[in-house]
Amino acid sequence: MRFVLAQRRYEHILQRLRSDGPAGVRALAGELRVSEATVRRDLARLEHDGLLQRVRGGATVGSLAEPPFEEVAGHDSDEKAAVAARAAGIVEDGDVVLLDVGTTVHRLARLLRGRPVTVITSNLAVYEELVDDEAVEIVLLGGVVRRNYRSLVGFLTEQALGQVHARHLFLGTSGIRRDGTVLDTTVVEVPVKQAMIRAADHVVLLADQAKFPGTGLARVCGPEHVAMLVTGPDADPATLSCFREAGTEVVLT
Secondary structure (H helix, E strand, O other), X not given: OHHHHHHHHHHHHHHHHHHHOOEEHHHHHHHHOOOHHHHHHHHHHHHHOOOOEEEOOEEEOOXXXXXXXXXXXXXXXXXXXXXXXXXXXXXXXXXEEEEOOOHHHHHHHHHOOOXXXXXXXXXXXXXXXHOOOOOOEEEEOOOEEEOOOOEEEOHHHHHHHOOOOEEEEXXXXXXXXXXXXXXXXXXXXXXXXXXXXXOEEEEEEEEOHHHOOEOOOEEEEOHHHOOEEEEOOOOOHHHHHHHHHOOOEEEEO
């Protein structure tokens, strides 16, 4: 419960900074009804996560707080394309699929064009990719827009996910620990990812080799929640063994 409450505070702080600009510790403490010491700890954690910059007496969201989606999308393009192609082969006509945020998931969306499937997503890049394709039915989840990474987050997104059900969830990640723990660097995305896991029968984790170990502060799930891991042939063997021991099917591209 304490972690959930912390996530709500993080969401409020980031939304406040993005909508109204820099804010002071005292003002944030008043809005959140917590101590200034708690706010300072929250700001320190969010700064460590790369989501804001602390300034004297408060914090701001700077231009370097998060790399733009387009910048991340250009990294390791060949490997991401191979992972996405293997994932697309899992989808059958008529399937309902959940697509998480992330650049590999966006590549998967491209490969679903022209397919008679239903796509549920909080990923605005996926929506833009498929919106003009009449073969694909799109369910766009509501929420607060993260402009830099083109996704939707917050309690509205989580509540919407409680009303839907999908056969497959294609899940992205910023990093995977050697024990199989799936991580994310962006705290506000974690409850959305966890809600997606609950809404799907089959969780497929898409991870290029750079995600072993990758980066990440917040735990999304353990390997026991992942039905299939699709990754490159040079992914860390010890980590792959953890997934196999947890019952995960490991697919190498």
